[in-house]
Amino acid sequence: MKQSKARKSITLLDVARAAGVSRTTVSNAFNRPDQLSPEVQQKVLAVAKEMGYAGPNPMARMLRTGQTGAIGLIFSEALPYAFNDPVSIAFLQGVSKVCEQAKASLLIVPALDSDVAQQTIQQAAVDGFILYCIPDESEAIVRVLERQMPVVAVDQPVLKGIPFIGIDDRQAARTAALHLLSLNRRDLGIIAMDLHNDSYAGPVDAQRLKSAIFRNALHRWRGYADAIQAAGIDPTLVPIEETPNSHGVEGAFAAAIALLQRHPRPTGILAMSDMLALGALRAAENLGLKVPEDVAIVGFDGIPLAAQVRPSLTTIQQPLVEKGAIAAEILLGIPNKKTTLILETKLIVRQSSVKGSGE
Amino acid sequence: MKQSKARKSITLLDVARAAGVSRTTVSNAFNRPDQLSPEVQQKVLAVAKEMGYAGPNPMARMLRTGQTGAIGLIFSEALPYAFNDPVSIAFLQGVSKVCEQAKASLLIVPALDSDVAQQTIQQAAVDGFILYCIPDESEAIVRVLERQMPVVAVDQPVLKGIPFIGIDDRQAARTAALHLLSLNRRDLGIIAMDLHNDSYAGPVDAQRLKSAIFRNALHRWRGYADAIQAAGIDPTLVPIEETPNSHGVEGAFAAAIALLQRHPRPTGILAMSDMLALGALRAAENLGLKVPEDVAIVGFDGIPLAAQVRPSLTTIQQPLVEKGAIAAEILLGIPNKKTTLILETKLIVRQSSVKGSGE
DNA sequence: CTGTTAGCGCATTCAT
DNA sequence: ATGAATGCGCTAACAG
Numbered sequence: 001m002k003q004s005k006a007r008k009s010i011t012l013l014d015v016a017r018a019a020g021v022s023r024t025t026v027s028n029a030f031n032r033p034d035q036l037s038p039e040v041q042q043k044v045l046a047v048a049k050e051m052g053y054a055g056p057n058p059m060a061r062m063l064r065t066g067q068t069g070a071i072g073l074i075f076s077e078a079l080p081y082a083f084n085d086p087v088s089i090a091f092l093q094g095v096s097k098v099c100e101q102a103k104a105s106l107l108i109v110p111a112l113d114s115d116v117a118q119q120t121i122q123q124a125a126v127d128g129f130i131l132y133c134i135p136d137e138s139e140a141i142v143r144v145l146e147r148q149m150p151v152v153a154v155d156q157p158v159l160k161g162i163p164f165i166g167i168d169d170r171q172a173a174r175t176a177a178l179h180l181l182s183l184n185r186r187d188l189g190i191i192a193m194d195l196h197n198d199s200y201a202g203p204v205d206a207q208r209l210k211s212a213i214f215r216n217a218l219h220r221w222r223g224y225a226d227a228i229q230a231a232g233i234d235p236t237l238v239p240i241e242e243t244p245n246s247h248g249v250e251g252a253f254a255a256a257i258a259l260l261q262r263h264p265r266p267t268g269i270l271a272m273s274d275m276l277a278l279g280a281l282r283a284a285e286n287l288g289l290k291v292p293e294d295v296a297i298v299g300f301d302g303i304p305l306a307a308q309v310r311p312s313l314t315t316i317q318q319p320l321v322e323k324g325a326i327a328a329e330i331l332l333g334i335p336n337k338k339t340t341l342i343l344e345t346k347l348i349v350r351q352s353s354v355k356g357s358g359e
Numbered sequence: 360m361k362q363s364k365a366r367k368s369i370t371l372l373d374v375a376r377a378a379g380v381s382r383t384t385v386s387n388a389f390n391r392p393d394q395l396s397p398e399v400q401q402k403v404l405a406v407a408k409e410m411g412y413a414g415p416n417p418m419a420r421m422l423r424t425g426q427t428g429a430i431g432l433i434f435s436e437a438l439p440y441a442f443n444d445p446v447s448i449a450f451l452q453g454v455s456k457v458c459e460q461a462k463a464s465l466l467i468v469p470a471l472d473s474d475v476a477q478q479t480i481q482q483a484a485v486d487g488f489i490l491y492c493i494p495d496e497s498e499a500i501v502r503v504l505e506r507q508m509p510v511v512a513v514d515q516p517v518l519k520g521i522p523f524i525g526i527d528d529r530q531a532a533r534t535a536a537l538h539l540l541s542l543n544r545r546d547l548g549i550i551a552m553d554l555h556n557d558s559y560a561g562p563v564d565a566q567r568l569k570s571a572i573f574r575n576a577l578h579r580w581r582g583y584a585d586a587i588q589a590a591g592i593d594p595t596l597v598p599i600e601e602t603p604n605s606h607g608v609e610g611a612f613a614a615a616i617a618l619l620q621r622h623p624r625p626t627g628i629l630a631m632s633d634m635l636a637l638g639a640l641r642a643a644e645n646l647g648l649k650v651p652e653d654v655a656i657v658g659f660d661g662i663p664l665a666a667q668v669r670p671s672l673t674t675i676q677q678p679l680v681e682k683g684a685i686a687a688e689i690l691l692g693i694p695n696k697k698t699t700l701i702l703e704t705k706l707i708v709r710q711s712s713v714k715g716s717g718e
Numbered sequence: 719c720t721g722t723t724a725g726c727g728c729a730t731t732c733a734t
Numbered sequence: 735a736t737g738a739a740t741g742c743g744c745t746a747a748c749a750g
Contacts, residue, residue, distance in 0.1 A: 009507075011727055022737040027729060036735060054505035055481040059421040060727035062484060063742050068418070069482050070466060079455035079465075080680075089442055096438035100469040105479055106438075107429060107466050110459040120464055122414040123428050125421060125484045146413035148368075310669070321439075370743055381721045386745060395719060419743035422726050 010053050019047040030055055062125060070105040071331050072126035074140055076133045078112055081246045086303040087273065087320060091132065091154065094324025102332050114139035121147070128331045130154060135197065135213040152327050156215040165327050165341045169216050172316045172345040173223025176298045177270055179314070179347055181231045183354070185268030185296050188233075189259035190224060190240040191252060191276045193217050201251055203258070204240040220272045220300065239266075243276065252279020253286075260287055260295065267295055274299035274306045277313050281352065296353040311351035312358050318345045369412050378406040389414055421484060429464040430690050431485035433499055435492045437471055440605045445662040446632065446679060450491065450513065453683025461691050473498035480506070487690045489513060494556065494572040511686050515574040524686050524700045528575050531675045531704040532582025535657045536629055538673070538706055540590045542713070544627030544655050548618035549583060549599040550611060550635045552576050560610055562617070563599040579631045579659065598625075602635065611638020612645075619646055619654065626654055633658035633665045636672050640711065655712040670710035671717050677704045
């Protein structure tokens, strides 16, 4: 009957008995090599290997130490879309770089709807969370805060007591709009990314704009509006077409077509992201319009692809990778040189707004 | 002195006492709503919320149940590079889609070198692992196998007893080479991705090729060689330039330049991935060569970008996203319709090999 | 429908 | 340098 127990997983104690030492010694052999003689350690490790013991059970160890060695990452969107977006991907690169250096793992936690969020966030074995672009009223935020562990927010939400990494979206967007206006493009059109969580695609009215739950999109609009107003144009008269991230470049294409078929036809398009601008580029091409002669286009984000398309894309560059790296560093308690967590942005002028410029 | 204990984290038992019920009842309130009366559940949950109790401690729960609700994913490369590669990204999309549906989290485990691998893999709290393109002798494989939990391998390694998802790289590569040969391109050049783990960039000799540790690259070369040989050409005379994934498109650019400056200049380039082919496209442009007239280029993988560049890229399309989805389904025990795990590939002819074709 | 009991496998005192 | 004892917080049997 003893044998029937053999299928149980093998533990520290089993190894200890087999090696003729105590549990402590085996534990030390794995975790604190300096606490025992090399010979003993060798032997214990050998016995362990022979028994097929892979090392201390991670769950038990976590329970005991209260540490998991992982950080949790929560996206606002469905994961496959997040992984489809060059901006999130760049962010992930930054996070993963730091995690790798710190030997920490990265737990991607699905939080699509409130039900899933409840389960997955509650059960995530992590030492802290990164909130990436999460709308303020999201259930996920409540769940994360409940966990009472270190949290950092990227782009959204802005919560007091919680480190925030982001950019000055409004100021940056203002710069983008000023650029077009300075080129004498006064008939503008705006392509917006998600303002709400409803995957709506189409024209945006004042009400929808005012109640926007995504901070980035809202602030970028405000920045555009600042510049437009300063140019003596009524910002509320500038048409906005929204297209959800999940509709990808095709959605942006459709939005741009809608914009470019208006009368008067816009001579400048402000796209709230480079992906959207890419769609606009194609739409212009599709309509036989020349960029930038007939219509100038300015993106936002500064994804690598923006420099490679033809015409190359004028954009607001933000430090995408660095954002992820800093977030991870803060969460992992790695001292980082950055004093401010509002990162710098920069207008990069390229061919989509000024012929022959840039690469 | 009782109070000094207050800073301890609050447990199921605390909630039970405060609510005047037993631990089981509280546990049930969270995990099995059907096991107690709605009123009691409401009350318990209310008390818990009031006390700031976020739900059962995940570590303790995992230890008890033996389940983590997460799967582990291991890449061969440094994480930032993995997140830079459209092929891995597409794979991730597939994995994440299924994880999201199954409410499972995804743990990205760094396994850069053997030391890190040991630690992180040993301590990963997961229910199973996906090995993605891991060279056969990798320490990571040993560590994962030790854990004695469900494993699936994607692309590499091929291990008996372990589900494998991949494609017939050799056959697919043969098709690519046949395509160029059928267009009467007999002076070929090959751009290879990593054959070894040493980030080498430069020409590849027979020895290096023979000892390659990355299965995909090796098999793709063999496929090319099959077709080349069948065309009456000595495959060992076809120049190969290797460039590591970590060098990105720039590396491919350099490799292609090297190839295109040879005499005789290749009239066809076989790139082992679309990213490499993209570099070749730029190199040709840079040298003032016309594609496909002066040099035809064929990629591999079928990443979305391949259809969008100009000239668009002829390539071997493989079901990148589906690969990830199937791997996750198998690991999570989700019955999937696929009977075979060697997925289909398809030659997509576009402008980089046949003028005016494709999009 | 509710409460009692018994570990899950480990790291960590404190002795020796 | 090593061993014995304790409890991390929880869930699953079982008994009421």
